[in-house]
Amino acid sequence: MTVTHQESLTSDLDPVVLYEILRLRVDVFVVEQGCAYPELDGRDVEPTARQFWSTDDDDVAATLRLLHDGEDRRIGRVATAQAARGRGFAGVLMQRAVDECGGRAIHLDAQERLEGWYGRYGFERSGEDFVEDGLVHIPMTRAAR
Structure with missing residues (x-):
């Protein structure tokens, strides 16, 4: 078993790797969680969008993306394949x-059940709960440092 953790601007990614990242996101969010929503939202192709992913024997096992929101940053689309969880x-x-992110403020919208997990990385609730695609989410922010 060979595990690697990688990152790249979306524009620099091999198309097959990008396909595997996007497929994992659809498998988790659309199929497993039953949320019919526009997973391909256009933000992955922004010039500064970065993809982070882990592979396990060449299979994409986990992923997230990092976006620029002005001076701040936004983390989203955090997903792990069912077989790779834990x-x-x-x-x-x-x-x-x-x-x-180099100390910049970072924002994300967490599924409510994952508030504690994101808290491990310095994120704190920064607004009221909201429902998105049938799931309760909370806005969270990691303050600039």
Whole structure:
């Protein structure tokens, strides 16, 4: 078993790797969680969009994306393949993304059940609960440092 953690601007990604990242996101959010929504929202092709992913024997096992929102940053689309959960892949990617932000404020919208997990990386609730695609979410922010 060979595990790697990688990151790249979306524009620099091999098309097959990008396909596998997007397929994992659809598998988790649309199929597994039953949320019919526009997963391909146009933000992945922004010039500064970065993809982070973990592979396990060449299969994409976890992913997240990092976007620029003005001076702040936004982490989203954090997903781990069902068979890879509990192995720490998303945590490694989250820490790498936080480090990449260089002390800037970072925002994300967390599924309510994951508030504590994001809290491990310095995120705190920054607004009221809201329902998106049938799931309760909370806005969270990691303050600039």
